Amino acid sequence: MNAQGREAAFQRHLQMSAKYIEAIHEAGDLAWFEDGHPRRYVILAQLGMDDDIEEIDLRRALFMRRYR
Numbered sequence: 001m002n003a004q005g006r007e008a009a010f011q012r013h014l015q016m017s018a019k020y021i022e023a024i025h026e027a028g029d030l031a032w033f034e035d036g037h038p039r040r041y042v043i044l045a046q047l048g049m050d051d052d053i054e055e056i057d058l059r060r061a062l063f064m065r066r067y068r
Helices: 003-026 038-047 056-067
Strands: none
Touching: 003 056, 038 056
């Protein structure tokens, strides 16, 4: 799959997970990629990324790992 196809797949993933993220927030929790969630810091370390990365970019980086 080319870069354009991978980005399209990521955008579909965002759309499909929107209701799930909403339910997490309604339950009073944070999604794994949001500041303050402990899992975020584990994934940042695994990816070798800085904490100041935007949430969308962190989600994209983890999603795109499947295409390596």
